Amino acid sequence: MKKQLLVMTVAAAACACTSSVFAQAGDTLSRIKASGTITMGVRESTAMSYSLGDGKYTGFHYDVCANIIKDLQKQLNLPKLETRYQPVTSQNRIPLVQNGTVDLECGATTNNASRQREVSFAVTTYVEEVRMAVKANSGINSIRDLKGKTVVTTTGTTSVQLLRKNERANGIEFRELQGKDHADSFLLLESGRADAYVIDASTLAAFIAKAKAPKDFKIVGEVLSVEPIAIMLRKDDPAFKKAVDDSLRAQFKSGEVARLYDKWFMKPIPPANVVVNLPPSDATKDAWAHPNDKPTEDYMKK
Structure with missing residues (x-):
C-alpha cells in the first residue's frame, strides 16, 4: 500500500510539474x-x-x-x-x-x-519577393528558360513549390536539388551543380554580394510570391x-x-x-x- 501511495505521489508531482511548465510556456x-x-x-x-x-x-x-x-x-x-x-x-x-x-x-x-x-x-x-538567382552568362532570364535545367532551393522552404505552381511553369520540366541550408544552396549554384537558386530576393542579394565574383550572378525572372x-x-x-x-x-x-x-x-x-x-x-x-x-x-x- 505504501508503495502504491509513493507511486501515486510521484505521479501527481510529475503532473503538477508538467502543468507548471505548460503554464510558464x-x-x-x-x-x-x-x-x-x-x-x-x-x-x-x-x-x-x-x-x-x-x-x-x-x-x-x-x-x-x-x-x-x-x-x-x-x-x-x-x-x-x-x-x-x-x-x-x-x-x-x-x-x-x-x-x-x-x-x-x-x-x-x-x-x-x-x-x-x-x-x-x-x-x-x-x-519579401521570391525570385531566382542564376549565373550572369547562363542565358536564363525567366521561368521558361528553366526547361531541362537544375534548380536548387533550401530544405524546409516552399520556393520550388511556388515555382511549380506558377502558370508560366506549365509544361516546363526541371530537375530539383535541395541544399541543407542557404549557404549550401548558393554553393551549388556557384559551383555549377545548379543552374538557378530560388529563394527570397534578400537572401539571394546577400549571397551574391558576398560571392567571390558578384558580377558573375544576377537575380532574374518573375516574382513567384510576395511574402x-x-x-x-x-x-x-x-x-x-x-x-x-x-x-x-x-x-x-x-x-x-x-x-x-x-x-x-x-x-x-x-x-x-x-x-x-x-x-x-x-x-x-x-x-x-x-x-x-x-x-x-x-x-x-x-
Missing part, C-alpha cells in the same frame, strides 16, 4: 521576469540574421530583436536581461518555438496561414505578442526600423563590408506605415 513575460533571461532564435546564414562565428550573431532582424529585448527589459523593470542565442534552421524553427526553447525567432520566416495554426507572428517587418516576413512567437500568449508588437510599432514610428534597414541593405556590412543594395519595396514601407500581422494569403489577394 503560455506566460512568456512572467517566465522571462522570473529567470532574467530570454532566448533569441538566430540563423547561421540569412540576410536577416547570420553568424559572425564564436557564438556571435548579427543582421537586420537581430538588431530589431535586440531593440525589442531592451523594451521588454524596461517593461518588466529588470536591472538586467540576459539574451541567450539558439541557432535554428528552416526545419526546426517552428518546433523550437512551440516547445519553449526559443522566445523570439529572429530569422527570416514567412508568415502564412498554415504556420499561423502552429505559432504566432509579430507585425510584419519586411515584405510577409515576421518575428515568430509561441501561439496563444497575447500578452507577450502585444509587448513585442508595441516595441515594433514604436520602432516603425521613430524611424528606427528604416534606419536599421538602411544599415543592413544599403551600406557595407560585416564581415566582408559588402553592400547588398536592396532598397525597401513599397510593400515593405507600407507594412511599416500600417503595422499588421496578415499572412501571405492576404497579400496574394491583392
